[in-house]
Every structure is written in structure tokens, then in C-alpha cells.
Amino acid sequence: MTATRPVVELSAVSKDYHGLRPLRIAALAIAEAENTAIVGVDAPMAETLVNLVTGAVLPDRGDVRLFGRPTSEITDSADWLAVVDRFGIVSERAVLLEPLSVVQNLSMPFTLEIEPPPEDVRQRAEALAREVGLPERSWERPVAELGAAARAQLRLGRALALGPAVVIFEHVNAAIPRTEWTGVGRHLRSTLAARRTASLVLTADKTFAASAAERVLMLDAATGRLSESRRWF
Numbered sequence: 001m002t003a004t005r006p007v008v009e010l011s012a013v014s015k016d017y018h019g020l021r022p023l024r025i026a027a028l029a030i031a032e033a034e035n036t037a038i039v040g041v042d043a044p045m046a047e048t049l050v051n052l053v054t055g056a057v058l059p060d061r062g063d064v065r066l067f068g069r070p071t072s073e074i075t076d077s078a079d080w081l082a083v084v085d086r087f088g089i090v091s092e093r094a095v096l097l098e099p100l101s102v103v104q105n106l107s108m109p110f111t112l113e114i115e116p117p118p119e120d121v122r123q124r125a126e127a128l129a130r131e132v133g134l135p136e137r138s139w140e141r142p143v144a145e146l147g148a149a150a151r152a153q154l155r156l157g158r159a160l161a162l163g164p165a166v167v168i169f170e171h172v173n174a175a176i177p178r179t180e181w182t183g184v185g186r187h188l189r190s191t192l193a194a195r196r197t198a199s200l201v202l203t204a205d206k207t208f209a210a211s212a213a214e215r216v217l218m219l220d221a222a223t224g225r226l227s228e229s230r231r232w233f
Contacts, residue, residue, distance in 0.1 A: 024224025
């Protein structure tokens with residue numbers, strides 16, 4: 001059986017983000033189409049890790065490799081943008097245009113002409129809405145009227161629009177009612193599985209992690225070690 005190459009690798013990484021201690025990751029490898037969650041990452045740490053994994057910042061120590069290439073070899077903005085285009089990010093920090101409709105928001109990765117979007121773009125936006133489970137009755141509603149779970153689905157649609165190799169979920173469950181976490185997590189996971197897209201779920205909750213990813217790792221923040229435990233499932 002041929003081994004699947006890692007799309008993301010971190011080795012002996014340390015990055016100061018002005019927290020209680022630096023962000024440390026001793027070793028992490030995510031293979032193509034693999035869904036991985038890390039539990040024990042608070043919001044500032046998650047933002048720092050997203051920046052490291054997308055090559056936006058370099059580690060103080062250690063090595064980050066994306067698709068087999070060290071991020072230290074990224075030489076200019078054009079080079080970096082080519083890397084970033086292979087990632088989708090689902091985060092509260094990803095701005096939604098609240099007065100505009102679901103379809104208009106999902107059209108934005110393809111065009112700035114969204115009032116109204118061209119017919120071919122509308123069809124692509126509607127296909128994304130359908131894929132992430134947004135009901136047709138919500139497509140023309142202003143985003144401001146959506147609940148927290150639907151907003152997470154919308155952000156996932158935006159993240160998937162350009163066909164990324166990896167999707168990163170940054171505390172996506174924080175704004176969603178706890179009673180909906182398992183259902184939302186399972187849906188996010190199945191959507192990515194259908195595309196064979198890798199994911200990295202960053203969360204503080206092991207229940208949500210177990211629903212959203214096939215591999216759940218607990219971070220020891222002091223050492224950076226990541227451990228897997230079947231007791232959570």
C-alpha cells in the first residue's frame with residue numbers, strides 16, 4: 001500500500017505569541033484527505049497556529065512544511081498567495097457581508113459582481129449552498145438572519161469555493177449552541193470526506209472534535225506533544 005504524502009508537517013515548532021507560554025508543537029503530520037482535530041488550543045493560540053500552517057508567519061524554532069516544502073522557502077507575496085490558495089479557513093474572523101444574501105456571499109470568491117451575480121456564478125454559489133447543507137429557503141435571506149450553525153455552513157461553503165487541499169476550522173463551534181455541536185461536526189466532516197479534502201479542526205472541546213474529525217489529538221501546551229486517546233469516542 002502506497003503511503004499518502006503529508007500536506008502539512010510541523011516538527012519541533014515553537015512560536016511566541018505573547019501568551020503564558022509559546023505555542024509548541026512537537027510533531028504533527030496531516031496526510032492528504034485526512035481529518036485531524038487538536039483539542040486544547042485557545043483562541044489566540046489557534047490564530048497563531050493558523051498563521052503558521054498557512055505560511056503567514058515563520059516559527060521562532062522548528063520547521064513547518066506545506067505540501068513537502070518548508071515555509072522558510074516562501075520568497076515573496078506571489079509565492080505565498082499560491083500557497084494560501086490551497087487552504088480554506090472557517091473562522092469567525094472570516095468576514096460575512098451581513099445585509100447580503102447567502103448566494104451573494106457565496107458568489108464572492110468567484111466575482112465582485114454580486115448585485116446580482118451572473119447566472120453562471122449564481123449556479124456555482126447555489127451548488128456550494130446545497131453541498132454544505134444550507135436549505136434552499138435560506139439562499140436569498142440576508143446573512144444577518146442566519147443562526148450560528150448556518151453561518152458556519154456558509155463559511156465552509158466560502159472556504160470550499162476554490163477547491164482547497166486543506167480546510168482549517170478555527171474554533172468553529174464556539175458560537176454554536178452546545179446541543180448542535182455533534183450534528184454540525186458530523187456534517188462538516190462528511191462534507192470534506194465527500195471531497196477527499198484534508199482538514200485541521202482547532203477546538204477546546206473534545207466532544208466536538210470527535211464528531212468533526214477521524215483523528216483527535218490532545219495538545220500538552222507545556223511540551224507541545226500531541227497524544228491520541230480512544231477514550232473520547
